Amino acid sequence: MKTVVASFASEAGLVEALPRLRSLGMVETYTPKALEDDQPSILPLAVLVGGLVGTAGGFGMQVYANVIGYPVDVGGRPEFSWPAFVPIAFEIGVLSAVLAGFIAFLVVNRLPRLYDPVDEASLMRGATRDRWCVAIRTESPDRAHTMLRDLAADAVEELAA
């Protein structure tokens, strides 16, 4: 198994090349901005669940504290004065939604990952600026080289490992 890294000068060049490159093996793109992608992400759901759990938990915590745990009679008003519990329930809900979203982002992307073998390719330095890079893990690096030449890749690099 060899890893071949190639960079393209334009987004269109990379997008055109991708279907053919996928026939070589595992392909991963590294791009300065997002490619067109219509696959769904699970993160909005994580944020929603985090928000709902946080809101419900925050509300329940207040009800327990002020109705059961330590009831205080304020001018004869009802102990279960739920409208007064709404702001904190909302705030705790938002806090857990934001944290759930961020943690889920790290989990689904397996971050932090400070080192990846693909970093050894010097071409990768351009992937966060204006180069459109692709890494191909393949059994037949020679075919990859020919195909990339055909596809007018800007530069090609093969990883030693």
Add this chain to the structure above:
Amino acid sequence: MTPFDPVALAGSNNPDMTDHVSGIALRSKAFRWGWIAIVLPAALTSVLIGSILYLFYAGVGIWGIDWPVAWGFAIINYVWWIAIASGGTFISALFFLTRSEWRNSINRIAESMTLFGAACAGIYPILHLGRPWLFYWLFPYPNTMGLWPQFRSPLLWDFFAILTYVISSVVFWYLGLLPDLATLRDRAPTRGKQVLYGVMALGFRGTSTQWRHYHALYGVLAAVMAPLVCSVHSIVGLDFAGAATVGWHSTMYPPFFIFGAFLSGFATVLLLIMPMRRLLRLERYITGRHLDVLGRLLLTSSLFVGYGYIMDAFNTYYGGEKAEITMYQERLFGYYAGIYWATILFNVLLPQLLWFAAVRLNQLVVALIAIGVIIGMWCERYTIVVVSLHRPRLPSAYGLYHGSIWDWLTLMGTVGFFVFGILLIVRLIPVISMFEMREILAPRRP
């Protein structure tokens, strides 16, 4: 410079922008103006630390607060700072949802303003506690005394609102920074910087799945942050409205406070981007269009705030309650009247100049108006806090209030700390969100 400038001048492109913006953060030598700019903020930050230490040693008696005015500078400054902070979230989250392209080049500085504004705001309520080391009593944690906080109190709502706001702002800011930190890592000239930015970037490499989840999450979080910031400032308004104090007990307060947050937030952003675009040579990406849009928003929020002042007066006199009218007369003509009329001048009258396009593009005049607004918003909070408290319902409890030297030093200290923080941000991270600029710039050099 015209109001019809594009959001990035013709000829701007991604490689030049990335090199220029990341070059600012990766410079090996500091800017010469940077050394001059940092002196005063650094000195004031030391003053802040010194006055906080003295406060912890001596207690809140060193401040001007007493009966009947027990809420002095600490609460005024707190509300003032949290309003400034909110402006940044409006720009980064609200205008993200409206897909406004002009936001892309200024949202990083607006969000950094939120971070340090919220930090300055967040310390005041703790300083204001008589026994600040017991602030953790606000947390609902099981304890041996079986006590729980009183969740029906707006002051406790405020604690949760600020806590949520500070943490969420940091997360939102950091998430928005990840792709740019990756760019800095890949362009770092030294091993040290590569490791520093590499660790901060957490391994973001721009893979297809990273980008997909990234955009999905960022959009949803923006939709969460926008109502959050409104709730935070509404709750600050409820801190006042929840009390039966003269002049405070009004349903108008939550939206009225949000209007004020808009006003001071836009003024502060304007005040930050104008020197920044010149000193860091960003005229190409922060154009007449940005100044024009922010000037219009400043004018609009000034009209909102003016409406609030008019309704405040109308409700008082139409309502006809004696204590309310006494307090209001005092506000208009009494001992503190100068501060009230300064509020009207700075927040409502001067911003009317922004009706003229020529004024909106005249950076000197805009800067003066923005400084006026920031001072005016402080005066507004001074009027709300002090004038109401110094004329309670019982004439026997009337009293005057003045800030002490420690009040002023703490206020100036937080101003210095804010500027200090912004200068650090400018030095260490990209001041323009590079990956968001790529959405609107040409991909290659012409």
